[in-house]
Amino acid sequence: MLVLYLLKILDMEISENIPTKTSALPLMEAFYTIQGEGAWQGHAAYFIRLAGCDVGCVWCDVKESWDAKAHPVVSVEAIVQEARQYPCKIAVITGGEPLMYDLTYLTEELKRAGFRTHIETSGVYPLTGQWDWVCFSPKKFKKPHESIYFKADELKAIVYNPSDFSFAESFINSMKKNCKLLLQPEWSRQDKMMPLIVEYVKANPQWQVSLQTHKYMNIP
Numbered sequence: 001m002l003v004l005y006l007l008k009i010l011d012m013e014i015s016e017n018i019p020t021k022t023s024a025l026p027l028m029e030a031f032y033t034i035q036g037e038g039a040w041q042g043h044a045a046y047f048i049r050l051a052g053c054d055v056g057c058v059w060c061d062v063k064e065s066w067d068a069k070a071h072p073v074v075s076v077e078a079i080v081q082e083a084r085q086y087p088c089k090i091a092v093i094t095g096g097e098p099l100m101y102d103l104t105y106l107t108e109e110l111k112r113a114g115f116r117t118h119i120e121t122s123g124v125y126p127l128t129g130q131w132d133w134v135c136f137s138p139k140k141f142k143k144p145h146e147s148i149y150f151k152a153d154e155l156k157a158i159v160y161n162p163s164d165f166s167f168a169e170s171f172i173n174s175m176k177k178n179c180k181l182l183l184q185p186e187w188s189r190q191d192k193m194m195p196l197i198v199e200y201v202k203a204n205p206q207w208q209v210s211l212q213t214h215k216y217m218n219i220p
């Protein structure tokens with residue numbers, strides 16, 4: 001009885017100390033551009049790149065984002081205020097790994113400002129926030145959290161070597177029925193992997209090709 005009472009007090013103290021909303025986030029950069037990848041490729045979008053990632057992909061194209069402490073913590077209000085200056089209706093939250101943070105308040109405020117909310121994630125942390133589009137890009141370096149499978153609208157697998165086709169296939173039975181299936185070559189291995197991806201998609205037409213088109217357009 002006494003033990004239960006102590007546990008209750010402890011629980012109350014802990015819950016009182018947990019902030020109810022994450023009102024500020026480490027921000028590496030935010031920029032207005034064209035979504036270069038995936039199902040929404042070609043649409044104007046405002047990108048919000050949160051800092052911090054512990055997944056450790058050897059080929060990550062934004063390693064400067066990994067150390068959250070190297071970037072300023074910015075209030076959600078300031079992030080959304082900046083976003084509102086642009087005419088697009090899509091806000092893409094990326095990183096780093098954005099799901100390291102509770103994104104409930106950020107997505108509430110973006111929606112209140114009239115944005116569609118899209119996320120780019122490796123899915124290794126539980127999904128928080130209200131999302132109009134979830135791009136799940138699984139990584140061999142860290143196992144995804146199971147909350148991502150049913151929520152993902154797009155599975156975007158990166159092809160760095162031929163074993164990545166079977167890695168990509170290993171997820172499809174867990175995904176919801178209408179989830180888009182995309183294969184994207186790792187940028188530095190494009191020349192080697194592109195012919196394999198083309199043949200794979202021709203033989204397995206449930207998959208589509210995704211390219212990092214912004215890198216060809218020389219835009220952020």
Ligand SMILES: C[S@@+](CC[C@H](N)C(=O)[O-])C[C@H]1O[C@@H](n2cnc3c(N)ncnc32)[C@H](O)[C@@H]1O
Pocket residue numbers: 053059060061062094095096097098120121122123136137156158184185186187188212
């Ligand atoms: C930089 S990550 C940030 C979001 C999240 N951490 C993730 O990995 O999904 C954004 C997207 O770029 C992809 N990406 C990162 N480096 C890449 C590379 N060298 N070539 C191709 N795609 C890459 C990721 O797989 C992910 O889909």
Ligand SMILES: Nc1nc2[nH]cc(C(=O)O)c2c(=O)[nH]1
Pocket residue numbers: 033034035036037047094095120214219220
């Ligand atoms: N233009 C553009 N499109 C993107 N799609 C996903 C990106 C990302 O880094 O998450 C990205 C990016 O960095 N730039």
Ligand code: SF4
Pocket residue numbers: 053054055056057060061062063065095096097122139
């Ligand atoms: S999970 Fe995303 S941000 Fe983190 S290392 Fe991998 S590609 Fe980079």
Ligand SMILES: [Mg+2]
Pocket residue numbers: 061062
């Ligand atoms: Mg990028």
